[in-house]
Amino acid sequence: MQGLIVSTAFHESVSESDDSHLVQQSLQGDTQSFRLLYRRHEKRVRTILYQLCDVNVLDDLVQDVFLRAWRGLPKFRQTAKFSTWLYRIAWNVASDYRQAAARGRTQLQELTKQAPMRQESPDVMHLHYQDLVQRGLNQLSADHRTVLVLHDLEEVPQKDIAEILGIPVGTVKSRLFHARAAVRKFLDHEGVQL
Amino acid sequence: MSRFSEDELKLTEFLKRHQPVVPAANPDLEEQLMSAIASTPQPRLTVVSKAPVQRRILWAVPSAIAAGLVAMVVSHRTFAPVSQPSAAEVAELQNFIESTWDDSVAEQSVSEGDLFPVTEDSTLN
Numbered sequence: 001m002q003g004l005i006v007s008t009a010f011h012e013s014v015s016e017s018d019d020s021h022l023v024q025q026s027l028q029g030d031t032q033s034f035r036l037l038y039r040r041h042e043k044r045v046r047t048i049l050y051q052l053c054d055v056n057v058l059d060d061l062v063q064d065v066f067l068r069a070w071r072g073l074p075k076f077r078q079t080a081k082f083s084t085w086l087y088r089i090a091w092n093v094a095s096d097y098r099q100a101a102a103r104g105r106t107q108l109q110e111l112t113k114q115a116p117m118r119q120e121s122p123d124v125m126h127l128h129y130q131d132l133v134q135r136g137l138n139q140l141s142a143d144h145r146t147v148l149v150l151h152d153l154e155e156v157p158q159k160d161i162a163e164i165l166g167i168p169v170g171t172v173k174s175r176l177f178h179a180r181a182a183v184r185k186f187l188d189h190e191g192v193q194l
Numbered sequence: 195m196s197r198f199s200e201d202e203l204k205l206t207e208f209l210k211r212h213q214p215v216v217p218a219a220n221p222d223l224e225e226q227l228m229s230a231i232a233s234t235p236q237p238r239l240t241v242v243s244k245a246p247v248q249r250r251i252l253w254a255v256p257s258a259i260a261a262g263l264v265a266m267v268v269s270h271r272t273f274a275p276v277s278q279p280s281a282a283e284v285a286e287l288q289n290f291i292e293s294t295w296d297d298s299v300a301e302q303s304v305s306e307g308d309l310f311p312v313t314e315d316s317t318l319n
Contacts, residue, residue: 031228031231031232035224035228038224038227039224042219042224043216046219047216050214050216055217058216058217058219059220059223062219063226063227063230066227066231067230067231067234070234070236071234071236073236074236126212129208129211129212130212130213130215132212133209133212133213134214137214148209152206152209153210153213180202180205183205183209194201194205
């Protein structure tokens with residue numbers, strides 16, 4: 001277990017130093033270095049946006065995040081973690097989108113409606129559980145969902161989440177607690193025994 | 195690192211195992227992004243040196259305080275009335291002090307007599 005922690009920390013540290021190097025290169029105008037940054041972080045950015053926004057505009061929003069990052073790179077403090085800074089941009093893009101998309105049809109309905117369309121696995125139980133998890137996440141508030149996704153699914157440390165969302169660590173803990181409790185209750189209600 | 199209880203661990207594992215599949219990106223997305231970046235030059239940071247301004251402000255504070263104190267002292271000396279008693283006032287003051295002193299000495303001798311009256315009983319003690 002300890003070895004795993006050390007290994008993860010080492011990997012994270014190496015990854016951050018690589019990010020830092022790529023950021024430096026990008027600041028010199030090296031677009032290929034920025035391409036590598038994109039490849040490294042695209043999946044997580046996509047996951048965050050997917051949980052908060054309409055799937056139909058996912059590609060546009062991902063592009064928006066990285067364009068904002070490219071433009072804002074000269075202002076990026078080199079002492080901060082690039083990933084945290086980038087996820088903060090993703091959060092801002094998602095928030096902007098949600099505000100703009102505050103119309104009759106809710107995001108939750110949209111995501112629920114689309115959930116069955118993206119199933120490809122032949123395992124029926126897995127499909128069923130996937131649908132339940134999606135619905136469980138959808139019934140959370142955006143704040144609670146974001147914290148749960150970042151922490152439990154994307155394994156972002158609580159301290160970093162606090163920085164990304166601009167809230168105290170205590171608030172992250174509290175939101176995580178309530179989000180887990182709500183999802184557990186939902187799953188229990190749906191007959192899932194954990 | 196957060197500590198997991200067994201229940202939390204089970205829930206988290208379940209969520210991870212069955213987390214919704216995020217739809218794959220359009221294969222052209224990366225190239226679209228790169229061409230958008232190519233046509234979006236990075237704004238150069240114009241380094242505005244704030245240090246001299248801050249230093250000037252820092253120097254201004256104690257200077258203002260010192261100047262204020264000097265102005266206060268000078269104005270006080272200039273405008274405050276200098277009280278030089280006249281000869282008559284000095285004489286009046288002297289008379290007052292002398293009369294007050296005489297009265298107080300006289301009162302004291304009387305009061306001492308009241309306090310320690312010489313009686314036959316006292317001589318016996």
